[in-house]
Amino acid sequence: MKMPVLLFACSALAAVIAATAGYSLAPRGSDRNPVERGRYLVTAMGCNDCHTPWHMGPNGPAPDMTRMLSGHPATIALPAAAKGTPEWPVQVSATNTAWSGPWGTSFTANLTPDPETGLGSWTADEFIAALRTGRHQGRGRQILPPMPYPMINKLDDADLKAVFAYLLSIPAIRNKVPEPLPPQAQ
């Protein structure tokens, strides 16, 4: 077989393999670059539901994406939540960022890369450890409800790293979220 013919035969064979095995050549979710993969996971897993303050939009309440993932706004002075009842134990603020229940009152964290008030000074290992252990940065106090870390920690390390890479890529917003408040006296 002459060289050009051989080359043609090889490239034709490659085209057939590519066409029949196309599904395995197309990039799968986990093959995306980490930031894109992280964006996909953060969007699909509802982090904006709690970590982006809600406001009244044209179609009703919705996350205010100008404050994307910046947590409970420090500028909002909330009155103390009313005492819950056994039937209705949990209350949530209009922004969906402050939650009161039997654990006290928790405020959603700033997940933007701001170094002082967000995740900017965290390492990927601290981020993964926080979600694996349910402790602040993997070593501090217990992370309170309704943060769904028992669900999020079902992601493998590569996906958690991708979530962290995406969070470090979004606009930094300076917003110092308050510390949680203890449960109200009974």
Ligand code: HEC
């Ligand atoms: C149902 C509401 C809710 C959802 C959904 C949610 N979070 Fe949270 N998250 C919280 C609350 C509330 C806190 C603060 C808890 C506290 O202060 O103990 C928190 C805290 C955190 C913290 C800080 C942990 C620490 O070590 O201090 C991280 C990181 C975090 N969330 C990441 C995420 C990511 C990533 C997602 C989406 C995959 C997500 N959260 C989805 C409510 C939520």
